[in-house]
Amino acid sequence: MELSSFGRKLGADAGINSLMDDLGEAMASGNVIMMGGGNPGYLPEVTDRLQEIARELVGDPEQFRRLTGVYDPPQGEKQFIASLVALLNREFDWGLTPENIALTNGSQSAFFMLFNMLAGHHDDGSERHILLPLAPEYIGYGDAGLTAGLFRAVRPEIEDLGDNFFKYRVDFSRLEVTPDTAAICVSRPTNPTGNVLTDGEMLRLEELAETHDIPLIVDGAYGTPFPDLMYTDATPRWTPRHILCLSLSKFGIPAARTGIVIADKPMIRALSGVNAIMNLATGSFGAMLAEPLVRSGEIITMSREKVQPVYRAKMEKAVAAFRAAMGGDCPWRIHTPEGAMFLWLWFPDLPISSLELYQRLKARGVLVVSGHYFFPGLPDDDWRHRHECLRVTYSQDDDDVARGLAIIAEEVKNAWQVASAR
DSSP: OOOOOHHHHSSSSHHHHHHHHHHHHHHHHSEEEOOOSOOOOOOOHHHHHHHHHHHHHHHHHHHHHHHHHHOOOOOOHHHHHHHHHHHHHHHHHHOOGGGGGESSSSHHHHHHHHHHHSEEETTSOEEEEESSSSSSGGGGGTOOOTTTTOOOEEEOOEEEEETTTTEOOOTTTTTOOTTTTTEEESSSSSTTTOOOOOOHHHHHHHHHHHHTOEEEEEEEETTTTTTBBBSOOOOOOOOTEEEEESHHHOOOHHOOOOOOEEOOOHHHHHHHHHHHHHHHSSSSSHHHHHHHHHTTHHHHIIIIIIIIHHHHHHHHHHHHHHHHHHSSSSOOOEEEOOOTTTEEEEEETTTSHEEEEHHHHHHTTTOOOEEEGGGGTSSOOOGGGGEEEEEEEESSSSHHHHHHHHHHHHHHHHHHEEEEEH
16 A cells, blocks of 8 residues: 555654554553643543533433534534633623634644645745744644644743743744744643743734734643633733634543634634535534533633642642652753643753653653654754653642652663763
């Protein structure tokens, strides 16, 4: 069998493929500390409320028929979209209409469509790219382009915050928007680091997009208004210049695969057309399950009062556990965890690569993600930093996370001891 260039590119080994394969194998074995993927933790109060809504859907013959027996339009389930428009206008006065929102089968498919709609080969012969102002960035972006060179990224400024914390900041002196830049894209909070770009950084990126007449794509899968996994102040914002992408996954419905795109009307019309070709229709389950929560505003209050506090507490426990495990025997840093559900661990001058460290940890039953996967669009140069980091998830059981972090500390110290003995 001979694959096309499309088949070879998307069928090859990629960071996101490796991540999902590892998750599948780990779940099958049942004897692995799961600190690799972004699967949300179990939140009983959220699950109980969703189960209550599901019973109502199943018990109502007309609703159940809509849920299982009727195609939604390519733009997505209309009642959910109408309720979301009303909620966002009530909360933020964004002036949205239903024509500003489309649903997709998860955020990953949304970004695949958006990136390839905007960047790549154009009729004028140009090859345009997506500009990532702050690397590291989400692992799933890296292989989402149908053409090579779809992304260009910029090294960050690294600010030492003391007490073993650091923070990445956008280095605007390196950031260059060219005529071949199709869009600017950031995640907020950033997966993998938990970094939250400041309101000032966001405003400067918005001004750059306005000046160059390109969209600013904001990946809010972990952000406001839901699931609101933000542990620092950050103002939610949307204008017709923005393409804001939200998700129901981290609220607690990852298997429903429901992505939300908020953009100007021409973009939504175009995205709906691509959606129809790729998927015919989006799935109804996630939208119908969440619609009562959106209509009532519960999705925001539950995010603030039930979801965010759980993850903040998990983050604080994980930081304390890793600090105790590492001590002062060798160099280590944590990116200040401002959001999402990850710790981004940096081991300056680590004598082995992060990929080798990942392999050693996997052999010991601890699943993490090597940091080198999270730099799409950055030139393949000799920047050692990209091979010194790990992403770990703290969303699962607190005791398991603490045990996993202790094993990470052991392996890092062992690597230093072996290197010192040579």
